[in-house]
Amino acid sequence: MFKDLNLDMVILARCAPGNSWVNPAERMSILNLGLQNCALERHATEDDKFRSHNSMSAIRTAIAAKPELKEPWVSSVQPVQQLIVKRFERLKLKDVPFETIPPVTDDKIDVL
Numbered sequence: 109m110f111k112d113l114n115l116d117m118v119i120l121a122r123c124a125p126g127n128s129w130v131n132p133a134e135r136m137s138i139l140n141l142g143l144q145n146c147a148l149e150r151h152a153t154e155d156d157k158f159r160s161h162n163s164m165s166a167i168r169t170a171i172a173a174k175p176e177l178k179e180p181w182v183s184s185v186q187p188v189q190q191l192i193v194k195r196f197e198r199l200k201l202k203d204v205p206f207e208t209i210p211p212v213t214d215d216k217i218d219v220l
Contacts, residue, residue: 138199138201139196141199142195142196142198143192143195146191146195148188148191148192150184150185150187150188151184157177157180158177158180158181189211193208196208
């Protein structure tokens with residue numbers, strides 16, 4: 109078709125897999141719009157002790173075994189959390205800005 113019509117350029121677009129573009133909740137989620145063009149990558153820790161852990165479950169297990177790993181993990185994830193908070197606070201839904209709350213502390217989790 110490109111050759112038959114003697115076109116100069118072809119632009120192709122691909123829809124989201126699994127027909128998620130049909131689902132209104134996924135199609136125009138305002139939170140998805142806030143995260144567009146945003147890279148979410150935590151900062152590496154010293155000696156990057158978490159490199160071999162491929163899931164949050166593995167990280168939780170490692171922190172449970174060695175509690176001293178919690179502080180490096182929190183400090184490596186904190187910049188990502190701050191970026192997401194900044195992005196979400198710029199969003200509005202029906203002229204009402206989004207509110208964000210800080211993560212729950214361990215003490216409050218223990219109370220629950």
